[in-house]
Amino acid sequence: MAKTYINTVKYQIRIKFEIEGIVDKPDIIGAIFGQSEGLLGDEMDLKELQKNGKIGRIEINHTTAMGRTKGEVIVPSSMDMAETSILAAGIESVDKVGPCEAKLEIVDIEDTRTDKRKEIKDRAKELLKRMMEKSSPETQTITEEIRENARAADITEYGPDKLPAGPEIDSSDEIIVVEGRADVINMLKNQIKNVIGMNGSNISRTITELSKRKSLTVFVDGDRGGELNARKLCQIADVEFIAKAPDGKEVEELTRKEILQSLKKKAPASEELGGQRQFPKMPQQRPFEAREFRPRHMGERGPRRPMRREGLHDERRRPMNAERGSWGERRTFERTPFGAQEERQPQMPSLSSEEEGKFKPLLEGMRGSMKAKLLDGKNETVKEVRVKDLVAEVSKSKGASAIVFDGVITRRLMEAAEKAGVQYVIGARKGKIERSDKIKAAAF
Numbered sequence: 395m396a397k398t399y400i401n402t403v404k405y406q407i408r409i410k411f412e413i414e415g416i417v418d419k420p421d422i423i424g425a426i427f428g429q430s431e432g433l434l435g436d437e438m439d440l441k442e443l444q445k446n447g448k449i450g451r452i453e454i455n456h457t458t459a460m461g462r463t464k465g466e467v468i469v470p471s472s473m474d475m476a477e478t479s480i481l482a483a484g485i486e487s488v489d490k491v492g493p494c495e496a497k498l499e500i501v502d503i504e505d506t507r508t509d510k511r512k513e514i515k516d517r518a519k520e521l522l523k524r525m526m527e528k529s530s531p532e533t534q535t536i537t538e539e540i541r542e543n544a545r546a547a548d549i550t551e552y553g554p555d556k557l558p559a560g561p562e563i564d565s566s567d568e569i570i571v572v573e574g575r576a577d578v579i580n581m582l583k584n585q586i587k588n589v590i591g592m593n594g595s596n597i598s599r600t601i602t603e604l605s606k607r608k609s610l611t612v613f614v615d616g617d618r619g620g621e622l623n624a625r626k627l628c629q630i631a632d633v634e635f636i637a638k639a640p641d642g643k644e645v646e647e648l649t650r651k652e653i654l655q656s657l658k659k660k661a662p663a664s665e666e667l668g669g670q671r672q673f674p675k676m677p678q679q680r681p682f683e684a685r686e687f688r689p690r691h692m693g694e695r696g697p698r699r700p701m702r703r704e705g706l707h708d709e710r711r712r713p714m715n716a717e718r719g720s721w722g723e724r725r726t727f728e729r730t731p732f733g734a735q736e737e738r739q740p741q742m743p744s745l746s747s748e749e750e751g752k753f754k755p756l757l758e759g760m761r762g763s764m765k766a767k768l769l770d771g772k773n774e775t776v777k778e779v780r781v782k783d784l785v786a787e788v789s790k791s792k793g794a795s796a797i798v799f800d801g802v803i804t805r806r807l808m809e810a811a812e813k814a815g816v817q818y819v820i821g822a823r824k825g826k827i828e829r830s831d832k833i834k835a836a837a838f
Contacts, residue, residue, distance in 0.1 A: 416461060416462075426440070451470070463491075558578040646764075743834045776793060
């Protein structure tokens with residue numbers, strides 16, 4: 395019996411034939427073996443080639459009709475390209491099958507390894523993809539993570555309110571005040587260590603006391619919320635300079651170059667606030683009162699002077715929130731609580747106690763990580779990304795129901811979340827955002 399080594403087949407010779415008569419398969423095979431015997435020498439004899447496993451079983455597919463036999467011969471070969479071509483030409487020379495005239499013609503010599511190469515290539519791609527998903531991060535990524543963790547480890551707690559701060563608060567004469575913990579971490583990552591967070595709009599007394607001993611520069615986000623926080627801080631603390639992030643950006647997402655450029659463009663607080671009085675210093679207000687109520691000279695204006703004096707006296711005693719009088723109006727602008735302005739902002743739909751209990755522990759476990767988690771409807775993590783990449787990842791994500799992250803909820807994030815069909819956005823702090831009936835946003 396002829397040997398067929400399917401695994402070693404390199405080429406397949408396809409020969410079509412047409413015979414003027416009706417013959418059977420054994421007749422065709424006999425003609426091929428008989429007429430090629432000795433034609434190409436002993437080394438290329440079909441019987442020897444089959445015995446040595448250089449060609450496989452010859453297959454014949456044929457049909458008979460109208461007194462003719464037509465079909466195809468398939469010869470599998472494990473020889474090289476030249477030897478296979480010689481063998482094909484030898485078989486094609488057969489011109490008789492029994493007593494009948496025959497015509498054989500080479501259709502094709504197929505390289506059977508082409509399909510195998512394609513299978514190998516597809517399999518290699520699959521294996522490479524699997525390795526890339528499971529492989530350890532590159533050296534550069536590891537180095538970056540170690541460096542970030544080392545810098546974030548420098549964060550300390552300052553004062554009785556345990557405000558997030560850098561390690562050089564006590565040793566430095568100039569202090570940079572930012573809005574929150576995420577901002578402090580980003581500043582530390584960029585080697586700026588004389589920084590402290592003021593806990594957003596809930597400004598601590600620690601900052602006020604610090605302003606009496608240090609020179610303060612407040613560094614806020616480039617949005618309306620940052621401007622309001624800067625104004626509020628200037629009312630209750632002695633702030634010398636104000637620096638702002640580029641418009642639409644937050645301090646926590648700035649690069650080192652952007653941070654240094656923003657600090658370089660800092661302006662005196664009085665100029666930045668348009669000439670408004672910042673931290674109230676009573677000794678500077680005494681000359682104003684002395685000028686208004688210095689002793690008058692009687693005789694020129696008669697009894698009209700006491701009436702004016704009485705009016706000024708009443709005006710001076712008018713409460714700070716009075717609606718009349720130029721002096722009262724200026725003081726009203728300075729003393730107006732910023733909470734009143736914030737209350738006019740549209741209120742977002744609030745979380746229920748059940749929803750708060752579901753998200754708050756997740757956020758607490760992410761404090762200081764600068765990471766974000768995209769959750770599905772079952773509160774399972776779909777993807778974990780860095781905060782700076784969050785907006786881009788939300789735009790590409792599918793199936794995310796909630797976002798929990800250690801950062802500030804911004805208008806840009808809310809817009810991306812609404813387009814992606816997200817229902818909850820939970821962050822460490824909430825910036826100035828517009829009301830959305832489709833998303834519940836909360837900060838803890």
